[in-house]
Amino acid sequence: MPELSDQRRYAEDAAVVLSGLGLPPAYGKLLGWLLICDPPGQTSAQLSAALGLSKGSVSTGMRMLESSGLARRVPVPGHRGHAYEVRPDAVIRIAADASKFRVFRELMERGLKVVGGDDAPGTERLRMMRDFYAFIEDEMPRLVERFEAEYGAKGDHDG
Amino acid sequence: MPELSDQRRYAEDAAVVLSGLGLPPAYGKLLGWLLICDPPGQTSAQLSAALGLSKGSVSTGMRMLESSGLARRVPVPGHRGHAYEVRPDAVIRIAADASKFRVFRELMERGLKVVGGDDAPGTERLRMMRDFYAFIEDEMPRLVERFEAEYGAKGDHDG
DNA sequence: TCGTGTGTTCAGAACTTACTGAACATTCGA
DNA sequence: TCGAATGTTCAGTAAGTTCTGAACACACGA
Incomplete structure (x- = not known):
């Protein structure tokens, strides 16, 4: 070295x-x-x-x-x-990139098809996880907006 | 196969x-x-x-x-x-795990020490990124709480 | 205490991935 | 149009990772 x-x-x-x-x-x-x-x-x-x-x-x-x-x-x-x-805005792109969450949501979605019906043991948990990822996917852009508003107000920056 | x-x-x-x-x-x-x-x-x-x-x-x-x-x-x-x-709560743990964000924030923190002073070209961007990750790190638990409240209200689930 | 069913560890094999270096393609100025 | 500098691609190799299988450790029941 x-x-x-x-x-x-x-x-x-x-x-x-x-x-x-x-x-x-x-x-x-x-x-x-x-x-x-x-x-x-x-x-x-x-x-x-x-x-x-x-x-x-x-x-x-x-x-x-x-x-x-x-x-x-x-x-x-x-x-x-x-x-x-x-x-x-490079690093914001990394974090806000929803595709990571989407992949997981889709995995839960597919799990629901495979798990074996409404009263299979895993169904409830898979639903919850699917909803959770959908929630995050939805909220992430909002969070980024909030950051931009707060940060812009604090320091006054250009793009 | x-x-x-x-x-x-x-x-x-x-x-x-x-x-x-x-x-x-x-x-x-x-x-x-x-x-x-x-x-x-x-x-x-x-x-x-x-x-x-x-x-x-x-x-x-x-x-x-x-x-x-x-x-x-x-x-x-x-x-x-x-x-x-x-x-x-497995998958919530994956997503809410703040350590991933912390690692990035620390990387930005270290970048600021290396970039070479307040008016170096990257300083402003590194500050913004650091603040962004700190913001997400902070907000993520709140987001999880909100999901749990909404989801619990919607479907009435046990742990 | 012993025997059996479980769980853990780790050296080595098998596999996968990333990097290099050289040949090829491209672009720009003259 | 040509020459030179730059960019791209890809076969082969080097490096790294994961999985297996066998030896070992442990816990429980009898």
Whole structure:
């Protein structure tokens, strides 16, 4: 281990956290780095050098970050390619992403079909769980709105 | 593939969903099966036979489910060992588990230390994200309470 | 106390996944 | 249109994870 900078170490730590959620380490490294790097926009070459990842890994990883809406490309004047930066609302997107809840709700829904009728032992619990996930799915956007209102009022920020 | 029953297939599907969150397939299979099986309490031997898992895998997997509070042991009269069943509030525990949010908040907190001062490019965004996670962490228990109140009122359920 | 039915642990095998590196594609400036 | 810089894809490999199976530990009834 050749003496990691604080920033680089931060990217590594982010990778550990994201791995825990089932995402590839390279994905977490890239996101972590983009959260704290200066300048905020980084080219593939910069990312590759900073994180010790191959061009291929950077390409694939940034593609994932883009398609999940966490990063975007920005043009670089006088440069052939583009740079990447995290979107301002990136982490809100992670949390507010309802698809995670939807998947669970659907699983409960399917469970109800399989469990074997209205008086099967698991029916009541499955109904409750289904309703719970539907509830959260519904309320999450509202919660985000409330946060934005409160936070905007407190500090007065642009998008 | 020797003709899976609907129930068994359901367990397999649950495994896929849980794998997506970074959990071992055996863990998901066990949870999925316990959600829909009849009787609701199952011994190790039953689980092993139903899911085609070794005794070892059942032991390890159920240990995980227990320690994350999703399943519990129940005594079986006239039987040497015990049975396992999912806890009634299992899935609420998954969702309401604040530790996931805390980990992210701490990551943002650490980012602020690394990003390089108050006017570094990422500072503002990191602050917002930190506050956002703190907000969710705070509100999640309240949301669960609201669900329980609404749900209890609607259907009148015991624990 | 012993025997039997259960539960646990862990080394190793089997499998899965992520990363690299090189070939290929693309884009832009001249 | 060409050349150079950048981006993408993918086969192969390295690394990591999960599952099994067998040895071991434990608890209960007789």
